[in-house]
Amino acid sequence: MKEKYVFSEIEPKWQQAWAGQNLYKVYDNVEKPKYYCLEMFPYPSGNLHMGHVRNYSIGDVVARFKTMQGYNVLHPMGWDSFGLPAENAAIKHGVPPEKWTWENIDNMRAQLKQLGISYDWDREVASCHPDYYRWTQWLFLRFYKQGLAYKKRAAVNWCPSCVTVLANEQVIDGACERCDTAVVKKDLEQWFLSITKYAQHLLDNIKKLDGWPDKVKIMQENWIGRSEGVEIDFGLKGFEEKLTVYTTRPDTIFGVSYMVLAPEHPLVLKLVEGTEYEAAAKDFIKKMLHLNEIARTSTETEKEGLFIGAYAINPVNGTEVPILIANYVLMEYGTGAVMGVPAHDQRDFEFAKKYNLPIKVVIQPEGQALDAETMTGAYEDEGNLVNSGQFDGLNNEEAIRKIGDYMEANNIGLKRVNFRLRDWLISRQRYWGAPIPIVYCDKCGEVAVPDEQLPVILPSNVEFKPFGQSPLAECPEFVNTTCPACGGPARRETDTMDTFICSSWYYIRFTSPQETTGPWSKASADYWMAVDQYIGGVEHAILHLLYSRFFTKVLYDLGLVSVDEPFTNLLTQGMVLKDGSKMSKSKGNVVSPEEIVAKYGADTARLFILFAAPPERDLEWSDQGVEGAYRFLNRVWRLVGHYADKVAGVQPYNGSVELGAAEKEVRRLTHYAIKKVSDDVATRFNFNTAISTIMELVNGLYAYKDKVDPAEQNLAVVKESLEYLMVLLAPFAPHMAEELWEATGHQGSIHLQKWPVHDPAAVIQDEVEIVVQLNGKVREKLVIAANMEPKAMEEFALGQEKVRALLEGKSVVKVISVPKKLVNIVVK
């Protein structure tokens, strides 16, 4: 074995060997328990960044560990390869998106291979490949046929910089999540998926996601945003129509002193038509429509309203109240109209004060008298109803139910559940995505492309410049087609699908990526799904993870899969930071994985990144920390090198000989490490403490090597320890472990070794150190037999000379004795 650790020879050697042996190829095998370990597949930007290295290093430890534990492990990788950057690069550099994307994929694949991750590369998929998006289109058509994909005209989010619409989930603080440009509203006809039909189901099932972080579950719950309330019909003075509002507080119905409509509300123009208010109202609406989302709806924005000269009639008492339009009412939520109850809603209160609208108290808190004249804010808490006719005196919680019942019975209102979640806008006016497989025929209207005509191929001879419509619209060869129904001339839909559609089902495709008769083989999907461990960034908490859950539920209802949740366990890893902030080109704090791998090797890069912090937490990059990881691996190399020849013919210790203290300590460290690493990896994902335990083992072995006379050293014990050391290290530093395994005369890959089980007897200590406390303060340390009873410990401690001296002149109140830990003497 070489004296020096030359990672640059070892790593390529084993990467080639593993590929040559198909070491990581996996088959459906019902004989073995399956384990599906998946990391979120990347967008092929061209280069791996440290976040990827972290993500895939974590996944690789899990996959290798589970393999060694005897599971049949599916660990695939692919490319989320549709999307805007490819198109932007095409525009900027004149390279076709397809070429750009495939070159990036080639580059990143090579980088991933350099990291030595245990992927079954035969399962690689790319969502931009026709063999893949054919099935994306096929799945879209299943949704379409179920009435879950539909086209409608709506005020949608438009990013002027990306020149396309965006889903609600892609708008962050009123700006485009990709480019940060302020989003504007546009009235367009767009394709949607009916995720709201699954809102309740998606919400209910969150309870079943025991293996998910609470943080993510809460974020999804909030995003779905369920609320229970009543839709109430108000009359309109001088009009036949009803004005419907949605409220969660029907108990305050007698306190309504005005109504507010969203400026876009369809009734507004009707109410003002031909009145003196018409011009002002139209001006106001125009102004609102020109404001962007943030300016319009931020809590910081001052509430602004306008009386439109009309009156609504309260159905419970016939009171007439003025109708206004205001910026703070959203057309997209509820009915686009709200009742104003200033005494019991803070927003209404502020609005009423500003516009001098009456305030009417209808809920009185226990033992307190609210006065509309002197209130400085709304009272939103519990109380009893007043000024509410027949409902006076009821507790308001009870009144919410009773008034709701009353309204339903009298046909003036309907109890209703509302969700904050909106339907998923999936069409994009851009080129590099999966075409929506629909054609428009003058005779037959909207027609689905038949399955056998899929895929609808994305043409390559297209001018990519975005101009507000899909570039596909400018490609007559694409647009002009024949109607599948009547054979007459027809036009293709030119919008493409949101890339989140592609990533909503890739994890099922991985179970049978070469399947040609369907999106997957049902048998394979049944065998592998659900994903046992999913790993990725928390930034996908809502978008990708909610969409994937939605997809899985629909596919389950269609009988295409047998699980209704895709990911059993979820690990959300933290960001990789440098100098306290996220690595970015603009900050100039980027550390390139390629450079680190070139300088220290993949094993060092992986080890550092796993050691520096637990996976959920953000990780501060440290060049010196990398040096430390490298130093450790060299230390392991030299240790094994030192003993390699000495233990060559020796049988590992098998328990037949009684050992001395030093040898017992080596065995204790060894078996403790097995126990600790197994536990840390299997149940806690605390790779940092797992690695530190391996370091302690190595330190212990060095102590033995250097402090025990070489002639006295028990090589059987050393051999046992070294073998386990290599095995424990295998998931973290796979190349080095494999090289050492071979160099110490083993046949077969270390990665196919059985994960060891610790010997409990070796871990038990005969003697332990305990502390003696006086009123909780440590006063003495004693070494005692580990199995000493509490009573004996107490007597032993009290018998110590030093303890007796400390007790001089004090009286013992009580003694607490905890085996193997401490004796606490309480004195006065």
Place this chain on the structure above:
RNA sequence: GCCGAAGUGGCGGAAUUGGCAGACGCACCAGACUCAAAAUCUGGCGUGGUAGCCCCACGUGCCGGUUCGAGUCCGGCCUUCGGCACCA
């Protein structure tokens, strides 16, 4: 504003069930090896007092509580980060 997470040495972090706070690593200091340096090995390393390896006090964001005993549990704050943000 609401929801959530986190605050521990010079730094990253550990302490899994309430039981010696600071494992492991980095940085730093000292020593060994060396002509010297690098590498390596050994030892030290929370703060303050005192000081010959003894001992004492203080110490896990702040204030209070429960307990023989609190980084850990409870109540109230502060700060940072993440999510949502006029959702009626």
